[in-house]
Amino acid sequence: MVKISSFLSGAVVAAVGLLNLAVQALPTSTTPSTTSGSSNATETSASHAQLAGLSELYNACSLQFRFDNGQCTDWADARYYQLTCHHTQWWGNAKTWPASAENTEGWVVSSEPRVPSIIAIQPGYQGCDSYGHVAVVESINDDGSVYTSNWNYVENGRGGVSFIWYE
Secondary structure, three states, X not given: OOOEEEEEOHHHHHHHXXXXXXXXXXXXXXXXXXXXXXXXXXXXXXXXXXXXHHOXXXXXXXXXXOOOXXXXXXXXXXXXXXXXXXXXXXXXXXXXHHHHHHOOOOEEEEOOOOOOEEEEEOOOOOOOOOOOEEEEEEEEOOOOOXXXXXXXXXXXXXXXXXXXXXX
């Protein structure tokens, strides 16, 4: 199973005023867990600095929110574009993203993580609801776990993911 570490993207959240920042680690076991986090300007600033340092491609393109819905898909598309200058070529719930990517020229779906890529978690895995969840892989840790940025994720500790990128 792939271990996942995650944080919500505080700088963008603060800039667009959509969500409060929460710093969280996604579960690395198969046991249910709960999430707790606090929200303040110091964490927002620290998280933005951390996000900026994760990828050498950080400012490849400007951050563009095409979905404009504040959901995980909105963040994953916008952040991936910021890192690679490639928007996703599909719409829909997170659970449909791997199949959509497989059917779109230039996109790769894999069980192995890569920086940057979009992690797609299917319903019922790691606590995802019936829509699934997507996030952006910002770094891969020495132990093989991945560090992601995401919006609107509530977890309870199950595994199972796909990684998507444009080549």
